[in-house]
Amino acid sequence: MRPNDCKFLKSHEWCKIENGVATIGITDYAVSHLSDLVFLDLPKQGASVTVGESFGEIESVKAVSSLYSPVSGEVVAVNKELPDHLEWLGEGPFTKAWMLKVKVTAQSPDLMNTAAYEAHCTAEG
Amino acid sequence: MHATALESTHIALGARMVPFAGWSMPVQYRPILDEARTVRTKAGLFDLGHMGRVKVHGRHAEAFLQRLQTNDVAAIPPGRIRYAMILNAQGLTQDDILVYRNPKNDGFFVVINAGNTERDLGIMRDVAKGFDVVVEDCTRALGMIAIQGPLSQQITQRFCKGDLATVKYYGWIDTEVCGIPMTLSRTGYTGEDGFEVYVPNGHEKKVWDAFFEAGSKDGMTAIGLGARDTLRHEAGMPLYGHEIDETTNPLEAGLDWAVKMNHDFVGKQALEQVLQKGGTGRKLVGLVSDGKRCPRQGYPLVANGQQIGHVCSGSISPTLETNIATAYVRTEFTAPGTKLEFLVRDKAEPCTVRELPFYKRAK
Numbered sequence: 033m034r035p036n037d038c039k040f041l042k043s044h045e046w047c048k049i050e051n052g053v054a055t056i057g058i059t060d061y062a063v064s065h066l067s068d069l070v071f072l073d074l075p076k077q078g079a080s081v082t083v084g085e086s087f088g089e090i091e092s093v094k095a096v097s098s099l100y101s102p103v104s105g106e107v108v109a110v111n112k113e114l115p116d117h118l119e120w121l122g123e124g125p126f127t128k129a130w131m132l133k134v135k136v137t138a139q140s141p142d143l144m145n146t147a148a149y150e151a152h153c154t155a156e157g
Numbered sequence: 158m159h160a161t162a163l164e165s166t167h168i169a170l171g172a173r174m175v176p177f178a179g180w181s182m183p184v185q186y187r188p189i190l191d192e193a194r195t196v197r198t199k200a201g202l203f204d205l206g207h208m209g210r211v212k213v214h215g216r217h218a219e220a221f222l223q224r225l226q227t228n229d230v231a232a233i234p235p236g237r238i239r240y241a242m243i244l245n246a247q248g249l250t251q252d253d254i255l256v257y258r259n260p261k262n263d264g265f266f267v268v269i270n271a272g273n274t275e276r277d278l279g280i281m282r283d284v285a286k287g288f289d290v291v292v293e294d295c296t297r298a299l300g301m302i303a304i305q306g307p308l309s310q311q312i313t314q315r316f317c318k319g320d321l322a323t324v325k326y327y328g329w330i331d332t333e334v335c336g337i338p339m340t341l342s343r344t345g346y347t348g349e350d351g352f353e354v355y356v357p358n359g360h361e362k363k364v365w366d367a368f369f370e371a372g373s374k375d376g377m378t379a380i381g382l383g384a385r386d387t388l389r390h391e392a393g394m395p396l397y398g399h400e401i402d403e404t405t406n407p408l409e410a411g412l413d414w415a416v417k418m419n420h421d422f423v424g425k426q427a428l429e430q431v432l433q434k435g436g437t438g439r440k441l442v443g444l445v446s447d448g449k450r451c452p453r454q455g456y457p458l459v460a461n462g463q464q465i466g467h468v469c470s471g472s473i474s475p476t477l478e479t480n481i482a483t484a485y486v487r488t489e490f491t492a493p494g495t496k497l498e499f500l501v502r503d504k505a506e507p508c509t510v511r512e513l514p515f516y517k518r519a520k
Contacts, residue, residue, distance in 0.1 A: 067173065068188050070473060071449050089502070093189045093473055094383055096453055 033060060035126050039102065040149035041142060046126065047102040049136060054103045056132045058090070060125045061153045068093040069118040074131055079107045083140045087132065099131070102140045109133035161206030162300055162361035170379050177382060178272035180207040185381035190475040192384035193391075196347055197476055200306030201380035202368050209274030209296050210355065211281065214264030217288035222256060222265060225284045227407060227424070229417035236260035238327040238342060240415045242407050243280060244424025248431060250401045250410070252277050255344065260331050266340075266355075268301075270397045284423065300361035304368055304377070305351035305388070307518075312372040313352055317341065321352070335360070335367050346385060348392025348516055390472045390481065393443070393514025399454060399470040400441055400483050409437045409485070411513065439466065440491045443515055444482040444499070446508035452482035452499045459498050459505065465490050468499060474515060481515050482508070 038046040044062035047054040063069070071091035081087040086098040111130050114120060120129040144152065159180045167174065172183035183204065185192060195201050213222060222230040228241035235258050243251040252273040257266040269277045274296060281292045304313055314321050318333040321341075329342035337360050345351040356364045368377070386396065395401045400410055406424075407416050408431055418425065431437060446452055451471050458466040466486030474481045482499070490497060493512050498505040 067185065068190065070451070091451065093387070094184075 033126075034146050034150065036146050038126065039139075039143035039145065040152075041100060041102050041140060042144070042152060043100045045100055045102050047143070049103070049139070052136055053108065054105070054134045054136050054139075055130050056087075056102060056134060057125060057130045058099065058121070059149075059153075061156075063121045063125050066090060066092045066095070066097060069121060072115040072118060072131075074110055074115065075107055077107055077110050081105065081107060081132070081134055083138055101134075102143055103134050103136045104138040105134040105136045107132050108135050159207070161204055162358065163204045163206060163365055166362060166365060167204065167379070172379070172381060175382075178207060178270070178274075180271060182207055183379070183381040185383045186379050189381070189383040189387060190473065192378070192380045193387045193475045195376065195378050196306045196349055196380055196384065196388055198307070199376040200304055200308040200312055200351070200372055201347075201378060201384070202365070202372065203303040203305065203380050203385060204361075204365070205301040205303050205353065206361070207271040208301055209269035209271060209277060209294075210299050210301065211267045211269065211278070212264060212293040212295050213267060213281075213290060214293070215288070215290040217290045218265055221285055221288040221290040222267075223420045224288075224422055225281060226254060226256065227416040227422055228256065229420060230256060230258070230265070231420070232417075233258040235262040236328055236330065237325075238329060238344060240327075242401075242412065242415060243277060244407070244422070244427075245403065246424060246427065248406045248424040248427030249403045250397075250405055250407060251280060251403060253395060253397060253401060253412075253415075257329055257342065260329065260340075273397060298358050300356040300358060300364075301353060302356060302361065302364055302368065303345055303351060303353045304372070305345045305347040305349045305380075306377070307350060308372070308375050308377065309349070309351040312368065312375060312377060313341075315371040316367045324352075326350075335363050337363070339364075346392075346394055347388035348394070348514065349388070349518055386470075387472045387475070390470050390483070391474050391476050391514070391516040393483075393516075395441075395483075396470060405485075406431060406437065408432070409439055410441050436488065439485045439487055441469070441483055441513070442486055442491050443511045443513040444468070444484055444497070444508045445477070445511055445515075446480040446482070446499070446506060448480070448506050450501050450506050451480040452484070452506075452508060453501075456499045456501060458484055458486055458508075459500060460490055460495075465497070476516050480508075483513065486510070 167183040471482040495510040
C-alpha cells in the first residue's frame with residue numbers, strides 16, 4: 033500500500049517531489065500508532081518550513097506529536113479541509129490526506145526509499 | 158519486560174500493547190473514548206496484573222502500617238479498605254496505596270502502583286526493621302482483574318458465590334469465582350461501581366473468560382489503560398507521576414482526607430510544618446477548556462502574562478464533552494470560575510478553574 037515514488041523520514045513523514053514541489057504527509061504506520069486523532073495544526077500558505085524542524089502538530093486522545101519536515105522551502109499549498117476530516121488520514125494517508133505542498137530548496141539527507149522505510153517500520157514493531 | 162497471564166488473550170482481542178511501568182499492557186482494544194463510554198453506561202473488564210500486591214502479617218502488622226502510611230489503620234474494620242499515601246521524611250509522596258484489613262482480621266493486604274512496586278517494597282522492608290512483621294510480595298502469585306461500570310454487580314453475581322449486594326464500597330470478602338477461592342473488593346479507579354478480584358496465579362484466563370461469558374450480552378467489553386486513565390481523571394482520582402509524585406505533598410493535592418494526624422507516620426513532622434505555614438502556596442485544581450486544544454501535562458498556566466502554575470494531566474472528556482485538566486496553581490487563582498490561559502507552543506488558550514471531581518456518578 034505504501035507508494036514506491038515517495039521518500040520517508042524515520043519519524044514517519046512522507047514526501048513526493050515532482051517538478052521541485054514536495055507533497056508532504058504522514059504514513060499509515062504513523063496514523064495507526066497515533067490512533068484516535070482529534071486535532072491537526074498545519075502552517076499557513078506562504079510560511080517556510082525547514083528540514084528536521086517541526087511544521088505542525090497532530091493530537092490524539094492521549095498525546096501530542098510534532099510533525100517534522102522532510103524538506104526546506106516555502107509552503108505553496110495547504111490541505112485546509114484535512115483538519116476537519118481527520119478520518120481521511122486513515123482512509124488515504126498517501127492520497128487525500130496530504131498536508132502541505134512545499135517549493136523545495138533543500139531535502140533531508142535522511143530520506144529513505146520505500147524498502148528501507150518498510151524495514152524501519154518492521155524494526156519498530 | 159513483564160507480561161501478565163492474560164497477554165495472549167489481549168492480543169487475540171486485537172489490543173494495542175504498549176510498555177507500561179515495565180509491563181506489556183493493553184492500552185486500547187477500540188477507540189479510547191468509545192471504551193470510556195462503555196464503562197460509564199454498561200461495564201468494562203480490565204487486566205490489572207501489573208499492579209503491585211503485598212501481604213502484610215505478623216504480630217506488629219498494624220503498628221508497622223501505622224508507621225508506613227498516612228491513614229489510620231487502627232480504624233479500619235475487618236473486611237474494609239482505606240486509601241492512603243506513603244511519604245518520605247520531607248512529607249513528599251512516594252506512592253498512593255490501598256490498605257485492606259483481612260476479612261478474618263489475620264493481617265493486611267496492600268495494593269501499590271506498578272511503577273513504584275520495587276521502591277515501595279524497599280521502603281516497606283526498611284520501615285519493617287524493628288517490627289515483628291512479614292512483608293510478602295505476591296504481585297506474581299496473584300492476578301488482578303477489575304470490572305467497572307453500572308452493570309458490574311449484575312454481571313459478576315452470575316458466576317460469583319455470595320451476595321454481592323452486601324459488599325460495601327471499599328469492602329472486600331473471601332469468595333469463590335468459578336469454584337476457585339479468591340478475594341473480591343468493591344473498589345476501582347473509574348468513578349463507577351465495580352469490583353476487583355485477586356486471582357490465584359494460573360486461573361486468570363478462566364476468570365477473565367467467566368466475566369466475558371456473563372457480560373458480553375450486556376455490552377461489556379475489555380478496556381485498556383488509555384480509557385482507564387480518562388475515567389480516573391474525570392472522577393478526580395490522582396495518578397502517580399501526574400497529580401502526585403515526590404515533588405508534591407498530600408495537603409496541596411487535596412488528599413488531606415487520607416492523612417490522619419493521630420498516629421506517627423513517616424513524613425508527619427514535615428506535614429505539620431506545612432500546616433503551620435498555612436500551606437505551600439499552591440493547590441491542585443480542575444480546569445475545563447472548550448477550545449480545540451487539550452491542556453497536557455507540563456503545559457504552563459498563565460494569568461496576566463505571568464506563569465502561575467502547570468498542568469498535571471489533560472484529557473478529552475467523553476462524559477463532559479469538553480477538555481479537562483488538573484493543575485497546580487498559586488493559591489490566589491484557585492477559586493472556581495477563575496479564568497486562566499494555558500500555553501501550547503507559546504500560543505495562549507483560555508481555560509476556567511472548576512472544582513474536582515469533574516464527574517460523580519448518581520448513587
